[in-house]
Amino acid sequence: MRVQVISSVNEASSAQFHHKTALIVDVLCASSTIVTALAAGSVGIVPVETVLEARAARQAGDLLGGERFCRKIPGFDLGSSPDEYTSPEVRDRKIILTTTNGTRAIVKSAKADFVLAGALLNASACAKAAVELRRDIVILCAGSNDEFALEDGLCAGLLLERLLGLTGGTLELDDFGYAMLALYGDRSHAIKETIQQGMTGKKLLKLGLRKDLESCAAIDRYNEVPRLYGDMLISNCG
Amino acid sequence: MRVQVISSVNEASSAQFHHKTALIVDVLCASSTIVTALAAGSVGIVPVETVLEARAARQAGDLLGGERFCRKIPGFDLGSSPDEYTSPEVRDRKIILTTTNGTRAIVKSAKADFVLAGALLNASACAKAAVELRRDIVILCAGSNDEFALEDGLCAGLLLERLLGLTGGTLELDDFGYAMLALYGDRSHAIKETIQQGMTGKKLLKLGLRKDLESCAAIDRYNEVPRLYGDMLISNCG
Numbered sequence: 407m408r409v410q411v412i413s414s415v416n417e418a419s420s421a422q423f424h425h426k427t428a429l430i431v432d433v434l435c436a437s438s439t440i441v442t443a444l445a446a447g448s449v450g451i452v453p454v455e456t457v458l459e460a461r462a463a464r465q466a467g468d469l470l471g472g473e474r475f476c477r478k479i480p481g482f483d484l485g486s487s488p489d490e491y492t493s494p495e496v497r498d499r500k501i502i503l504t505t506t507n508g509t510r511a512i513v514k515s516a517k518a519d520f521v522l523a524g525a526l527l528n529a530s531a532c533a534k535a536a537v538e539l540r541r542d543i544v545i546l547c548a549g550s551n552d553e554f555a556l557e558d559g560l561c562a563g564l565l566l567e568r569l570l571g572l573t574g575g576t577l578e579l580d581d582f583g584y585a586m587l588a589l590y591g592d593r594s595h596a597i598k599e600t601i602q603q604g605m606t607g608k609k610l611l612k613l614g615l616r617k618d619l620e621s622c623a624a625i626d627r628y629n630e631v632p633r634l635y636g637d638m639l640i641s642n643c644g
Numbered sequence: 645m646r647v648q649v650i651s652s653v654n655e656a657s658s659a660q661f662h663h664k665t666a667l668i669v670d671v672l673c674a675s676s677t678i679v680t681a682l683a684a685g686s687v688g689i690v691p692v693e694t695v696l697e698a699r700a701a702r703q704a705g706d707l708l709g710g711e712r713f714c715r716k717i718p719g720f721d722l723g724s725s726p727d728e729y730t731s732p733e734v735r736d737r738k739i740i741l742t743t744t745n746g747t748r749a750i751v752k753s754a755k756a757d758f759v760l761a762g763a764l765l766n767a768s769a770c771a772k773a774a775v776e777l778r779r780d781i782v783i784l785c786a787g788s789n790d791e792f793a794l795e796d797g798l799c800a801g802l803l804l805e806r807l808l809g810l811t812g813g814t815l816e817l818d819d820f821g822y823a824m825l826a827l828y829g830d831r832s833h834a835i836k837e838t839i840q841q842g843m844t845g846k847k848l849l850k851l852g853l854r855k856d857l858e859s860c861a862a863i864d865r866y867n868e869v870p871r872l873y874g875d876m877l878i879s880n881c882g
Contacts, residue, residue: 413651413792554651556819581794581842589823592830604819
């Protein structure tokens with residue numbers, strides 16, 4: 407089984423996903439929020455790129471979620487903090503979530519046979535689901551502002567570590583994959599501190615959102631693996 | 645002092661180098677070959693992109709060096725193995741070296757105030773020279789086939805480790821820089837093994853060029869820091 411790791415959405419081309427399983431990683435915060443919402447009983451999350459699209463896609467009973475510049479969007483039900491998505495009102499509701507990098511990553515990976523969302527929160531479950539799908543894997547680090555984001559690379563490394571464990575070390579990695587595996591190896595004892603070193607982590611700290619950052623840093627808190635069916639991410643457990 | 649790390653030539657734009665010191669890293673093998681040649685007494689290395697350009701640039705007394713598909717070019721004096729460049733015939737000669745990634749990296753960084761070539765072979769001297777030039781730094785990993793190369797990332801991490809040591813840890817790193825620093829931190833005990841894991845390392849091993857790989861893996865063997873003046877890299881020691 408081959409695993410390729412792509413450093414940011416900018417670096418991805420659709421052709422790379424043919425006949426593959428795509429793991430979309432956007433630790434701060436789209437992947438983490440989606441995993442959390444599914445764990446809280448949401449029926450599914452529809453990721454869209456713009457606020458207008460979000461409003462247009464909303465049907466009766468749906469919740470609107472997302473942020474711009476790390477702030478909740480006026481008129482929306484939920485922001486981007488994973489903790490908001492544990493609320494009981496999420497249960498049995500569909501959520502229209504506007505994210506920029508996360509949605510672009512999903513659009514880029516449209517040609518994949520399967521698309522899963524990976525985060526630190528569900529790394530082991532995500533790796534297990536990916537192995538069971540029996541395809542070569544592309545881990546797409548969504549990144550931030552079209553650039554590599556440290557927390558996504560850290561999560562890619564964790565996913566690789568889990569994938570290697572599940573396959574008895576038989577994976578074929580690319581150069582960037584080896585680098586991310588080493589990043590995780592070097593920093594696995596200091597997950598929160600590493601996330602705080604990254605550009606997005608620093609921004610969240612400045613905005614007083616340390617709790618969001620901590621909520622995204624808990625490895626294997628959930629077993630839910632968001633999987634794309636049509637335009638909606640639903641739980642692979644369900 | 646800020647340090648930015650760029651993952652491959654493909655990712656670099658000229659504007660990123662304005663008023664900066666560029667460190668060009670192409671461990672296998674352009675940077676390593678250039679450092680070795682200067683240490684052996686070459687007066688300077690002129691990097692050019694094509695075989696035709698190399699032949700056109702040659703003047704009486706110059707040596708022609710370079711490879712295509714890891715093999716010496718017919719009619720050239722030297723191939724791409726660093727060990728060839730330790731020969732006494734290199735002393736006091738100018739070398740026209742055709743490299744693909746290395747030359748493209750130098751062209752991309754043309755707007756930098758200073759351009760240095762960094763390798764594992766000269767990491768400490770290169771970091772010291774860069775700090776003394778008192779500019780923000782861009783480390784450009786040349787990569788291979790337009791993609792990130794593991795050995796270049798490893799060398800970027802080593803350079804960052806040395807730069808942090810020289811500046812009392814006061815550097816401002818970007819996310820990719822932190823990742824490369826961790827890569828080096830995790831793999832510093834296994835430099836050769838890590839280079840062998842990379843795509844180019846594997847290719848050299850298949851071609852029976854293990855010795856080249858080992859010659860490029862010796863940290864701090866030389867004090868020469870190739871620095872671009874006009875179209876020629878000369879020793880910063882001199």
